[in-house]
Amino acid sequence: MHVDVSGANNRGYLVLEDGTVFVGRLIGAEKTAIGEVVFTTAVVGYPQILTDPSYKGQIIVFTKPLVGNYGVSEDQMESDRIKAEGVVLFEATKPSHYKSVMSLEEWLAASGIPGVARVDTRALVLKLREHGVMMGAVGPEEPGALLEALRKSPRYEELSYVDLVSVQGPVELGEGRLCVGIVDCGVKKSIVKEFLKRGVRVRLVPCRRPEAAFDCDGLFLSNGPGNPQLLDSLASKVAQYAEYKKPLMGICLGHQVIAMAFGARIYKLKFGHRASNKPVRDLRFTGKTYITTHNHGYAVDPEGTELKVWAVQPDDGTVEGLYHERQPVLTTQFHPEASPGPHDTLWIFDKFLGLIERHAGY
Ligand SMILES: NC(=O)CC[C@H](N)C(=O)O
Structure with missing residues (x-):
């Protein structure tokens, strides 16, 4: 042509x-x-x-x-x-x-x-x-x-891009009683903003050194570029963190890496989901269908792991969110922080901070 x-x-x-x-x-x-x-x-x-x-x-x-x-x-x-x-x-x-x-x-x-x-x-x-x-x-x-x-x-799919977009060393931002450690695989400013807005301290750490944030009150794995299957070493470190049963959240690439840490399979989608008006059906927390922003070319299959699905994409049935029944783990494949929007699912940040508060005994 x-x-x-x-x-x-x-x-x-x-x-x-x-x-x-x-x-x-x-x-x-x-x-x-x-x-x-x-x-x-x-x-x-x-x-x-x-x-x-x-x-x-x-x-x-x-x-x-x-x-x-x-x-x-x-x-x-x-x-x-x-x-x-x-x-x-x-x-x-x-x-x-x-x-x-x-x-x-x-x-x-x-x-x-x-x-x-x-x-x-x-x-x-x-x-x-x-x-x-x-x-x-x-x-x-x-x-x-x-x-x-x-x-x-x-x-x-062969190249590791996360190192090109991650912070070089830990960076502390904001002030507050609670600290969220963000493993920066290429974090969007909007995500950092959502945490800071809620009065927590944020520690950004390089994607190859998540352990530099293991002492925070909760660990967050960010969005990021490239093939998540190249990130097994990060996934095994996250699996070690998960053994402490401390609060863990991930968005997009972060959701994929957390799924890998629990043994889930990753697969590539034919042409991915990239839009700001994609539906996500919440099967557990609210029963609602939300309009969300998507940007991903890979998806997870948590079959056979301890992770459960809380949200799906109604168009093709792909997994949009995971949780754990006995551990404070919450993930989204979609982008609740998306700027300029939609903002329908910002409540997920509050939910994660709720898990942190409960875990910290407040
Ligand atoms: N926005 C993201 O974090 C994308 C994650 C991953 N690179 C994918 O394409 O699926």
């Missing part, structure tokens, strides 16, 4: 590993990026998505045709900079918002991130849904050269 809707001299290409080429207009940095090509159907939140460290190693396709309408501002960042490798979209628009300090295109260029605009994202998403996610390259080079670079590059 070869679709040319660029109509511009400044050509950019997206080449997929099966040789499919999309031609468009190069935006952002004039360079090539390689990554796993994934799509999100979120209609807002592009600054949060691009700065979410969980997208390291991935090229994001936005299905919303107009991206950039409200520009970019500091309060929308989930980390210090763009973490995605590249973007693919239909139209990068000029912003109109009082807080905006630059356009999406200017931001991509200033951040050294390439993108391709004017791509038929509907055709691209149909392809990814049929075939499953693929490796891809975006950039100004001719498709042949991009495909060559792609063939030489390691695959997304």
Whole structure:
């Protein structure tokens, strides 16, 4: 397939590993990026998505045709900079918002991130849904050269990205009676904010040294990029912590690693779940179905472990939340902290802090 809707001299290409080429207009940095090509159907939140460290190693396709309408501002960042490798979209628009300090295109260029605009994202998403996610390259080079670079590059699932986005040493934040240790596999600012807002101290520790937070009142495993199956050593350390029966919570990658610590199987989804309007059915605590933000390409199968399912994704039945009947363990595959939202499931943070309070004897 070869679709040319660029109509511009400044050509950019997206080449997929099966040789499919999309031609468009190069935006952002004039360079090539390689990554796993994934799509999100979120209609807002592009600054949060691009700065979410969980997208390291991935090229994001936005299905919303107009991206950039409200520009970019500091309060929308989930980390210090763009973490995605590249973007693919239909139209990068000029912003109109009082807080905006630059356009999406200017931001991509200033951040050294390439993108391709004017791509038929509907055709691209149909392809990814049929075939499953693929490796891809975006950039100004001719498709042949991009495909060559792609063939030489390691695959997304083989690379360990967490070390690139984790803190280097422990960092203490906030004040409060209780301390939550966050194992930083690429934590989003919104998660840290949710804890600080509730008056607890936070200690961020490197993802390879979770033991530096074992003395906190509760341990939290963050979201993060890459294949969770590469994190067995972290999972075995978490299994050691779990033996103390102290409070344990995880979101997304953190949920997957906790599941691994209890012996669950991890598997890769065909094209993942990335959106800000995905349903999650709570089978245990409230009986409600919530609208949530998702960003994951892997899922867990806790069959045969001590973990029980409290939430599921009604579209495909995948596991969205786990708990333990005799230990204070609570996890979510989805993102209760999501910014700009929805905020329907923020109560999970209160629930975890409740487990910590009870465990600490307050
Ligand atoms: N947002 C996340 O933490 C993603 C977790 C993991 N990298 C996945 O894709 O499933």
